[in-house]
Amino acid sequence: MGASYFQEIDAVLWDDGTDLRSDTPFGMFPPQAHPNNPCGKFIIDGSFRMGDVYLLSYGMCGNHNPPKRVTYGRTLKNQQLITTVKTVLAEYQVNYYVECVMRCSAWYKCRAAEFHNDSLNCSIIGEFTSNGTTAYPHLTTFFRQTFTL
Numbered sequence: 001m002g003a004s005y006f007q008e009i010d011a012v013l014w015d016d017g018t019d020l021r022s023d024t025p026f027g028m029f030p031p032q033a034h035p036n037n038p039c040g041k042f043i044i045d046g047s048f049r050m051g052d053v054y055l056l057s058y059g060m061c062g063n064h065n066p067p068k069r070v071t072y073g074r075t076l077k078n079q080q081l082i083t084t085v086k087t088v089l090a091e092y093q094v095n096y097y098v099e100c101v102m103r104c105s106a107w108y109k110c111r112a113a114e115f116h117n118d119s120l121n122c123s124i125i126g127e128f129t130s131n132g133t134t135a136y137p138h139l140t141t142f143f144r145q146t147f148t149l
Contacts (some may be wrong), residue, residue, distance in 0.1 A: 005050065012050060016093035073101070074143045081112065087126035094122045101142050113142040 003020060005012050013019060024089050073099035075097075089109055097115045100122035112125040117138040133141065 003050070072145045073092075074145060075101075076141045076143070078135060078137055078139060079141050080114065080132040080139050081125070081128060081141060082131045082134050084127040084131070089124045089126045092122045092125070093120055095120060097140050097142075100124075100140075104142060104144055107146055111144055113144075115140045115142070120142045 003012055015045055047059065066107065085138040090102060090103075092100070094103070094115070095136040098116075100113045103122060104124055107124060109126045110124050111127060114123040114125065115121070116123075
């Protein structure tokens with residue numbers, strides 16, 4: 001999932017070398033640096049865990065070539081885009097907001113994603129013209145800020 005164990009410094013960091021933040025959803029237990037659990041994994045309850053390389057079908061580990069992709073973004077809770085033009089590329093039923101973000105991150109055309117907390121609907125948004133956001137209960141909006149390396 002982009003977090004890996006770096007043996008040379010005995011630490012778990014994001015693959016770009018930055019420190020994990022205290023608000024990273026690692027569930028009850030923050031990751032411990034250990035060579036037997038080198039890969040960050042996204043698990044079904046929406047949290048991350050460090051694990052071994054034998055269970056990679058349940059997660060992603062490191063950069064996969066080609067292409068290398070990194071996605072940064074911003075989350076706005078209970079906010080919706082105010083748009084004059086908005087292209088909805090696709091809609092999905094997902095269980096968690098982070099699944100919606102992952103779908104957006106994997107699609108190069110995605111510029112934003114809207115997750116409806118009640119219906120569990122994820123809208124992947126392409127190009128849009130926005131005049132900001134407006135209050136909208138039960139909606140979480142992800143703004144993608146970086147794209148393919």
